[in-house]
Amino acid sequence: MNDTVRVLHVDDDQSFRNLTTEFLTRESDRIEVISEPSATAALNRLDGADVDCIVSDFDMPGANGLEFLESVRADYPDVPFVLFTGKGSEEVAADAISAGVTDYFQKRSGREQYSLLAQRIESAVERRRTEVELDGTRRRFRKLIEHSVDIIVVIDTDFTFSYVSPSIEPILGFDPAATVGDDALEYVHPDDIAVSEERLAEAIADPTIEVTEEIRLATADGSWQWLEARARNHIDDPDIGGVVIYARDITDRKARKEELRHYEAIVENITDIVYTVDDSWTITHVNPAVADYVDMQPSDIVGDSVEAYLDEMLGADDRERFRAALSATLAGEDERLDVDIQLPTGTVVLELEMTPLPPDDDADPATSDGAVIISRDVTERRADERRLERQNERLDEFARIVSHDLRNPxxxxxxxxxxxxxEVDSEHVPPIATALQRMESLVEDVLSLAREGTAVRDPHPVSLSTAAVTAWATVETGDADLVTETDREILAEDTRLSQLLENLFRNAVEHGSTSPDAGTLTVTVGDLGDGFYVADDGVGIPAEAYDQVFDPGYSTSEDGTGFGLEIVQALAEAHGWSVSVTDSADGGARFEIRGVEEA
Structure with missing residues (x-):
C-alpha cells in the first residue's frame, strides 16, 4: 500500500491555504498537499490528479462546499471528503452529513486544529484504503468461487443446502439458486447415502478435521457422476454457519483407475514376462510370470540393472542386438526381436516386444520415460516353423521330381x-492314350497337392463373393447356376482360395448333377458363423462316405483322380482352416470351411 497521503485543499483564502499546507505537512511527513482556490478549479485538478482525500471550505465564490461535494460524489463516490469550514452550525453539519461528507471539522485558532485535522485525514484515508482492499479481496474470492472447477456448497446441520456455487451448473446441470434449501442427500446415489451421512456426522462432530469421500451425485439428465467431496465444519463461523463441502469431478479419474486396474490384473496374470525399465536401464517393475523361468521373485529383480543379466543369459550376438533395440526404444521407437535365453533347464527362445513409455506432460515429447518389454516364450512355435520350412522344402523337392522325372516319360x-x-491301326492304341491322359491328370493333381500344401504366410482381405464368381467362370459348369449369399471379406491368399472354390464347384458339377428330368443344378456359397459353405442341390454324398471323401485317391467316378477333395483339404489347412462335409438343406452335398478370419 502506498504510504503517501495526497490531499487536495480547496479554499478561496490564499493565505489560509498556504498556512494549512505548511502545518499539515509539519504534522505528518506522509501528507502531501495541493491547493485550489475554488470548486471549479478543484474539479479540473481532480481529472488528472491522484488524490487520496479532499479538504474543502464551505463558503467559497461560485459553488459552496456542499455543492462541490455533490459534484465530487458524482464522479468520485469513494474519495474521503472533509468539510473544513469556519462557518459552524448544526444546520450545516446536518446538511454535510446528509450529503455524504466523510468528516466535518470546524476551523479554530491555534496549531492544535491542524494536528487533529491531520489525524482525521490519515484515519479517513486508511479506512478507505482498507475498504478498497477488502472489496478487492471479496471480489477476488467471489470470482474464484464463481469460476472454480469445484462445486462449493454449504449445508446446515440438517443437511440442507444454504449456499451452492455456480459451478454446479456446468458439472451437474442444476440451477444453483434452485437447489438452495434442498436436502443434499437427495442428490446422492442410494448406495452412497449411508457413507455420506457417516462422513458428514464426523465433520459436524469435530471441527478440527477434514473428511474426504468419493461419491456419486445425480445430474440433471438423470445420470450419475463421480465426485470427490471434502467437508469441513465451519458452523461456528458467523460468516459461514455451516459445513463447507468442496466437490471435484473425478469421473475421468475413476475411469482411468478402473482401466488401470484391468491392465494390472492382465499384466499380473499373463503368462508372458512383462517388465519395465527406466532410461538408466533399471528394472522398475516385473510381473510374477518371471518366476516360471528363473528362481527369483519380482521383488528380487526390481531395482537391478538389465545389464546385470545380459552376460549370464544371452550370447554375444543377442546381447548386442538387445542393447541396440533397447536404446532405440528409449529413443521412442517400437522394436521386436527374438533372443535365445540360456536357462538351467535349457535354451528358451523369447520374442521381445519393446515399446516406449510415454513421457510426462512437461517432458520433451521426443524422449521416453522408459520402456515396457513383453517377453513371450516362442520356443515351440519357432520349432514348428522350422519343421514347417523343412516340410515345405521336401514338398518343393517332391514337386520338382514329379514335374521333371514323371512328366518327361x-x-x-x-x-x-x-x-x-x-504306322498301325490297333485296338490297343485308344486304351493306351486314355491311360496316358489319366497319368497326366494324376501328375497335375499331385503337383497341385504339393504346391498348395505349403502354409499361407501373407493372407490379405479377399471378397468371398467376388472370389466365388471368378472361380465359377473358370470351371466347365454346363447349365448349372451359382448363387452367392455372402458379402463377407476374409483373410486369405486369393489364388489358393480360388483353387479351393474351383475344386468344390467342379466336384459339385461332376458328382452332384441329377438326372436330366430333375432340373438345373444350383450351387450356393453362403456364410457360417466362423467361415463359409459351398452347397448344391444334387444327389449328395452317402453319410457312410463322409470320412472317406478327403482320402487320397477316393472317387466315385471312373474318370476321377481322387485328389480333388484332398487338394481342397490341403488348401484349407494351408490357411489354418478345417473342412468337412454334410447334407445340404436340399439333400445335396454341403462342404463347410471353418476357422476363417474376417478381414
Missing part, C-alpha cells in the same frame, strides 16, 4: 503313341 510315351498311330 509321359511326354515321351505320348509322342511315341502318336507315331505308332500313324
Amino acid at each position: 509321359i511326354d515321351v510315351a505320348s509322342l511315341r503313341l502318336e507315331l505308332l498311330q500313324e
